[in-house]
Amino acid sequence: MTAAGPLIEARDLSVHLPGAETMTPVIDKVDFTVGEGRTTGLIGESGSGKTMIASAVIGLLPEAATVSGELRLRDEELLTAGEKRRRNLRGHEIAMIFQDPLSALNPAQRIGRQVGEILRRDGLPRGEVDRAVVGLLDQAGIPDPERRMRAYPHQFSGGMRQRAMIALALAGSPSLVLADEPTTALDVTVQARILRLLASIQAARGMSMLLVSHDLRVMSHVSHDLVVLYAGRVCERGPTKRVLGRPRHPYTKALLASVPAVREASVPADPLPGAPANPMARPSGCAFHPRCPLARERCKVEVPLAREIEPGRFSACHFAEEVTP
Template sequence: MTVSLEVAGLVVDLPGRDGPVRVVDEVSFDIAPATTVGLIGESGSGKTMTANAVIDLLPDGARTGGALRWQGEDLLQVSASRRRRVRGHEIAMIFQDPLAALNPTQTVGRQVGEILRRAGRPSDEVRRRVLELLDRTGIPEPATRSRNYPHEFSGGMRQRAMIALALAGSPALLLADEPTTALDVTVQARILRLLRDIQEDEGLAMLLVSHDLRVVNHVAHQVVVMYAGRVAERGPTAALLSKPAHPYTRALVDSVPAVRTRTALAHPLPGTPATPANRPSGCAFHPRCPIARELCRTEQPAVREVGAGRWTACHFAEELVG
């Protein structure tokens, strides 16, 4: 299978008060063209930091290791100028909060066209492309709306403008960081449908960062579950969510709001999430795990294959799937 992006043993260290903190620890997965990989987990699990590492948007002082092979080229080994050329043109990001990501002092049309102007495109070509992108992403009256400022758009319209901006450089990979979190469910469904249609039309690969399993189940072909900066489990979406091979994945599935019953949550996930800064010894999930044993407290489980395309970091995965 052709692979657009191969994340292999990625590590990210951030400076901390008592020394470096490993916020992403040996994370590995692949994304193929025209497919979506969902990256899920609770807040602080390392999802956004992993996506930011791909596009080289890490905080000052961050150190990386492993490999980020983009169409065969390791982005961790190339020059800073090459990484800048990749960002926006080959790999683009849709940020979680478009109101914060968009410049409030510039019109939407000017921001969408910025990457084209930087590439030296003629002004009439830039305008045609901007209007085409705004229309493609479902913004009505694009000629008029292109002259509006971000605060004049609704939340759903701002997210559509952010998608148009991401598409302006004709990327082959989209990184979507919680693209529907702040939207109501009807707008959320429209944005997800739009992303799916664009992906099908243009053959884009996509990394979808989310904490919402229902969103991921709707659009992702593969799922990577992260906990405390590490991969807990990864595999095909349907198989992974229907029969988890890690207790953390099972707990996430069981905690999805039960819409058709009177209960707000089916089975809330107990305890406080571990973070890379306070990661327990052994399996990081063991303080919250219902099947934890002494081995889990002392030995960190390696990510291992437990079925066709199924990988998990649990000592007792066979008991869960069996």
């Protein structure tokens, strides 16, 4: 599919949280776009800032957080929009599928009531809301939706709860869905079904998706574009096939090497040494330099800026040209 243009565009997006002495940029000048009808993946180890970025897009950051930079939905700047406007955008323009549906869904309300909340808020009569909810649950692959809409979250399996979360996210016909690790808590076979479901719904509706994951296999099958994050900064971004096919940042290469080969038993996984950097206390210079095999003195003192190393490919590495596949 050819992108018609960016639906979401972030430039120098930063999120600051209170540190020991001052506000600390846990997300530091991040750039990315999500094209119309496309999926952009945010990938990195735990603590890299993936969920924080998704929370910034939908406007659900902690109260103590401050945000700067640019974040545009089509021609509208979201960071300067009032709370009432951001609330109206949630559900209708931007929706979120949370990582843990058991904690995201209200345990005291029936599934149908939760899925239909935005429809009731829009003033639809009860009969129309119920019919729409049945249709949404059916589209999300929940069998016998007329009966299951009366169930409570604890009466659903993990995969069924995630399908209910998808139905809830789709209720307002959003242009953009933020999927935060939507398959992490599910077994492998259920993961595959949920991913196929998301892909089919996206194709049918022409919606865009920002997918948060630490799973390179998921990204390789689902995303069109990829943003690799480390300690709240972008290491590399570009079309998924090109980023994974020929990484141009040592961190991306290390992530790929850490994934066990499925078809080649002779290629063992090579785990990343060390622990991820803490965005609240990054090392000076390039945050990845304590774990990087290409690190030199320059890397310890100078933060590398993302630069276009080939059309559509950006790398924040002083020595990107030396990174071999």
